[in-house]
Amino acid sequence: MQQARQWCITLHSEQCSKEQLDDFRRWLKSDPEHTRSFRQAETLWRKAAYCQTLTETPSLQPADNLTTTHSRRHHHLWGKWLSAVGGLVALSACFLLLLLPINYSQPADPVHFRTSVGEVKDFTLGDGSVVTLGADSELVTWIDARQRHARLIKGDGLFRIQPRPELPFELRVQQANIEVLGTVFDIQQQGRSVQVAVEEGKVRVNYQHHSSNLTASQRLNVDAELGIGAAKPLELAQFANWRQRRFVFHDVAIEDILTTLNRYLQQPVRLSTPGLGSERLSLAFRLEQLEQVLDSLQSGHDIHWRRTPSGEYELFR
Template sequence: MTKSNDVFSRIDTDLNTTSSKQLIEQQATHWLLIQDELDLEQKVQFEQWLIIDPEHERIYRRLEDALSLVEQVPVAQSSDPEMLVEQLKSSSKVTMSTDESAANNHIYRWFAVAASVMLIAMLGWFGQEPQGASPVIAQQIYQTETAQVETYQLVDGSVVTLGPDSKLLVSISNQVRSLKLLSGEGYFDVVGDKARPFIVSSGQVAITVIGTEFNVRFNPSSIQVAVAEGQVEVELQGKHAKLQAGEVIFADNSRGLSQVTPIDPTLIDDWQQGQLIYQDAPLGHIVAQLNRYYAGQIIVVGDNVEQLRVTASFSTQDIPSVIQDLAAMLSLEYTQSGDTWLLTKPAMVKTN
């Protein structure tokens, strides 16, 4: 009899290993295991994972169907994943369990999901390809930590540099190169391939290119797209805009696409050189980027303080000094408590 640890050792949730098919199976299993425990942010991540590739949803739904079959086996007899599968195979009539507490038990769910993986592997459901589907050549998740900048070469030869605290999903098939920037910032140096468009999405924004260099920055309230070379097309809510080299646009879900404006090319990849250069940028966007370089937290407090505009250059090597410089520049007060900094308007001075 297989012990639970042996079974769950097969459910590898390390998303940076194995083949693309196995990777999706592992991701689907991971999401199903924690489905009842997702917080709001995780639910958003799950939905994004589900829609990034049709193969994600196909495999996840197969696993979900198998779990629903397994959960119909009487709980009292379900102490082992292999036993669950055997009971399901040998039962001519399956009875729904009435033991709600046991059916929702976390440990039981682990057994049930493990049994579901075994069942669909036995039935060959994972391997069934949908008609007309383009097989995924490579799929990967890239993620950086606070203050970490990393460069990755994709299987098509394109190069992606991720800024700190960033997460990128990459799915490449014979027909399309699809990337999803879930957080942070990425600089993309794209190898031209007319047969396979290179599409980067972030939030509801989609950026389509053939061969170019551009930067995408995930801001709190908008997505910034800046082009260093070539041309890209940005789409949001059915509206489209084309950007040439040396142009930038902001895409906001509530306000749509901004006007395309010129940008100094040195501003586009400044962060790769350890510099943050801002030209009439709102303080809120600057603080959001600084927080990706800082192990603590920077908080802006006060009406309209986040909208204060800044034109300046800072080094990423000494974030506390940057905070103090910002405070002096904008006539703000700063308060430090451990690794947390508050930027606020000066307190009103009462006079008699």
């Protein structure tokens, strides 16, 4: 709230620079609570602006031209006194609004959920929803009687959200916001791309002033450069298949493929040839077929592999 109030002061000043505006946008997007706090601070700011107009109350004027000079002077001084007192009371009330703690706006305490490399685990959230996190994944939630917010910091997640029509569940993944009332959906992150797939119910995906609605058996990609892609049919046999260590990559950079796989592998795959990671591949396989896949890369893409003395996999050309 202190940061939000400071941003209100900065944004309403006449000296707010473009750089400060960019900083504000980044701050606003970095955490769902920042948006809530800023809305509350902005509301109080507007109340303060409204109170400020009370100081502009004109002095009381004589009722008619028959008022004596003494009476006019008396009314004029009385009006100025009332205006000044009214202004001071109004400003004092506004400052109290800005300075007093706002109990109802205090966010819920964040709760962190994490998995280690190779670990897939179920977690029950504060509202009874259940999340399955993929390997080496991290989720933070803010859940209480007034809000249901979460952020998938890294990795994959299968969300089974308890239906509460009066209180949507809001999930942030990279720069995308996902809103649901109650549904089952899957999130997979591949580099700067996020895939959203829905098994049951409906979700709304928002990204940079654009949005798309998904229903059961649909999926879409949100790309940092391309934005929200079109909704496509989802084969339910492939829904959240990372739970069985099965992976499907469509035109994905090798470095992003390895980032995903290495969260599930105790012996990671590394690149030793510069520039190789930017090449794009389409692959579908189970994790236990890794060496077969590497053999196919060697024959079909001239990408070789070997095991290092420490047991890691190394790709080179």
